[in-house]
Amino acid sequence: MNTVDEILDYAIDQEQQAADFYADMAKRAEKGGMKEIFLEFSAEEERHRDKLLNVKQGDQELHANQAVINLKISDYLVDVEPHENISYQDALIVAMKRERAAFRLYSDMAEKVTEPALQDVFLGLAKEEAKHKLFFESEYDERVLKDN
């Protein structure tokens, strides 16, 4: 990945894969109401994808320097394997962990590359993922940690 476009293509592909993953989970989910949840997750990922597509076309910009709150909720949770009878809490953990992994990946890449333009893209993507993580962590904070 040596150009901005290549990086963006990779990122777009990742979002698409995530959307597909959730769509697949939606098909397999057994618990009442989980289908809709996964479809919502999938739609959320598609929104992420679309935003990156817009960035690629120059309609939108990534902001490498924006401040994103890190609630650090997912940092200390155990890993959860997705399965057919997954609960809402675990589904959120899966989602948070995925976004966190992506955030880490882009942050590491930003450190590795030297070209400032590429660094900016990776940092921008990392911030995007941080926002996605915040979205799911806020949801977790609201709904799962209600009494906590």
Added chain:
Amino acid sequence: MSLKDLISPFFVWQRAFEKPYTVGLKPIVERPGAPAYRGFHINMSDDCVGCGSCFTICQNHAIDMVKVDGLEAHGGDSGLRPRFDYGRCCWCGLCVDICTAGSLRMTNEYAWFTTNPDDFRFVAGMENKSWDGRTGGYHRHPDYHLFPPKRIEMEMLAPEESVASFTEVAKGYTEEQAKLEADRCVECGICVATCPAHMDVPDYIHSIRDGDYEKGLQLMYRTNPFPATCGRICTRRCESVCPVGIQGEPVAIRWLKRFIVDQVAEADYARILPNVEADTGKRIAIVGAGPGGLSAAYYLRLKGHAVEVFESQAQAGGMLRYGVPSYRLPDPALDKDIEHIRSLGVEIHFNHSIGRDTAFSDLLDNYDAVFVSTGLNVPSQMRIQGEDHPRVMDGLKLLDDVANGKDPQIGTSVAVIGGGNVAMDAARVSRRLGAEVTVLYRRRIEDMPADTEEIHEAQAEGCIFVTQAIPVEALNAAQSDQVTLKWGEAEMLQDPKGGRPRPVLQEERMHLDTFDTVVSAIGQGSNLDYIPTEISDQLQIKWGKFIPGDYQQMVLNKLFVGGDVANATADAISAIEDGHHAARGIHRFLDTGQRG
């Protein structure tokens, strides 16, 4: 006639050289009214809750409570505002004295001229008047009251006494205390609108003043077949909106409800309360014998339907029995409510689990309607490392064990994680089992979802509260029968998008503490696994909760739902209302075949 008497009157001339009494050069110099003069009314409409006490006390009927454009009724506000008729007003100011919200006062304006007689009837504070913005005028002296602002204290067991046993902490009002407390009610009815079950609070409080407790009981059973229970553990949203509480303490509605039930013997219930109507031949299955299920059962049975309740536990009551400790809700009180419902012929199948003993689809096939109220009984997992440590247990299990008379073996030092009512119950139960208790909560005390009263009582009973503490790992301790909890301090961060502030872990401030037991009580979820996927796929379910339509009816016409598993508030009174509402919907559906 003396000469002196002739001359003396000429003394009046002396006054000719004195300053005149009248003020100023102009004949009409406006003299402001005295600072406390009772002039024209002004009402801080934002503070007013439309309780109508001004309307009630006005002996001239000069005040009407009217609907005002742009003002909607909402929790704690009737949406009505006082309209004054100056053709009737005598400026006594009793309306100001009685104003519960303290929003009404009088300005010290003396005079008002208008050519339009209709102007003299106006909604104070909602129409522009010449005295708007005047600061002086009559207001109630803070030490002068037309109703007692302080509530009659409920006698409680002393904390050192209460932690020693599971005896009920609140002792209940005496008749004298109850009458004094009942006297404080201003009968505005804002509580009725706020209560999820819309209980007729002012009228049953009135029955206490009249000493007619049988009538009080009848009034309560119209909307709530769990008065003994709710009289002890209700979340009492009514009290949070009681206008008497705005400048004083709200009427102790919950304790008054309990008082009425305590006055009537269970043996008299059959005579006082309504009886079952003629059999309709319809059969209704109810899943879960908690407050929601039994409330539906009660109102359906009254209508003459045959009601069967399926309960997986050995006793009825659901969370009321297995989740609420007996020092808050003693079994006899709960049994009093349940026994009356059963006495009407409601059949309960105990230890009978739907999904295991009977298929859910069989219920739909074999009964005319099904009401599901299975509650939230799956504890949320912390999902931290080491959560499966043998010395980590969940709060519901602890409460369940204690309710069933089992010793949960928690040892002598316990950490309770969470800030909800279950956490408070777990903490206070642990205290009663002889443990030193530390409550760890990730946010601040004021963010705790638990009842303030429970928080205070837990503190009084010696539970130590550590707030802004986030557990991150459970580790093996040096001793095998202990557990070490790793937790970090948190900073509260205001979410720019709004909502309550969110805690953020501060990694550099970690702590290690060792306990005999760590009790996790961070929330509960539902278990709907008994519903086969082919049925649940047709239903609207979100975040583990049913989304019912009108009358608690689901897309499947026969299926009605309620209680914690179908509402956002997840408290007993909402479940009771869901059950009642569903019962009306089921009766209507069976009677007319109409959906809600």
Added chain:
Amino acid sequence: MPQPPTHSSSLDMAQPEPIDLSSGKYVKLWQGPQHPGITGNMSLELTLCGDEIVECKTHVGYLHRGFEKFMERRTYIQNFTVVCRIAVPEPTFNEYLYSAAIEELAGIEVPERANWLRALNLEMMRLASFLMWTGGMSGAFGLYTVPNWTLTYRDYILDLFEELTGARIYHMYIVPGGVRNVLPDGWKARALEILKGTEKMMREVDRVMMNNAVFKARSKGLGLIPPDMVDPYGIVGPNARAAGFKRDLRKDEPYLVYDQLDFEVVTATASDAYERAWVRQQEIFQCINLIRQMLERMPDSGPFQAQMPNVLHWKIPPGETYLKAECTRGEYGYYVVTDGSEYVRRVHVRGPSYTHAIAVMERLAVGTNIADIAGLMVSLHTYPPEIER
């Protein structure tokens, strides 16, 4: 100068000669109900022979508002806004007696500070009422300067009332349970200043009215109440004290804080118009003195209202009581019956004007000159609203 009526005995009730109006000897004259020489909305039906009144009948009914009945349909707290209207120039006595009667029946103990504030209000009311009467009395005898002085000072006292109670006339300050407010900042100093001015002004009134040859000539001997008429006619207050009766409820059956105050009952020797005026002048000075004593000695802190039940549905146990207080005209009384409900069963208000303006007036008028009838009436100090309630 008219001769004082010569009663062999005031109780000589022998039928007078029948009056034959068709004889042309007599003139029938109505004084009132709208007449400056009448103390309110009532009227006197006079039968004259020349200038001399041979018969007087009092007619009331112009003011009947049915307050006593009206109160049976109002809650206890609502009635407190009604009672002040029973005697317009002296609402405070109604407020006090109604509240005290209700408190007695409800078993409510009023805090000490409220008792001082109540007594202070009653004396201020007495002062304001006497000042107005002084104006009326001098006016009735053609002295039009004095009313300007006294009414001005009455207004200054109403200013004090306005500051303390929030209203000038219908104060609605003494409420069952206590009072509604405490003395505002600086009020005491302003009150003392006004009392000083009132005292000075009253000394001047003494010169131009009480030591006025015209006033003396016309009022001395007018409407003489012989001592043996006092009890049978139920005459009270300054009218009785001027006849030498040392009767004052504040002294005889002290209520509120009167047993803690220093004062002597003012009496005179012959209750004619002049002496009655003289007694009232002395009582104005006494009143100023009492207010000063109270301002000095009343507590400045502490509760001013008893612990009250919720007045919106206040029930009072069955019972009855008669409470009385010394108003400017004598014994003012409230008879209150409760039946355990939220409403008063019966209220009866005893105003001294009932006897003074009807039986006494009808008796004293006979034999007086038509020109003195207004002065005679004012000298009895009557308020028609309390006759009718």
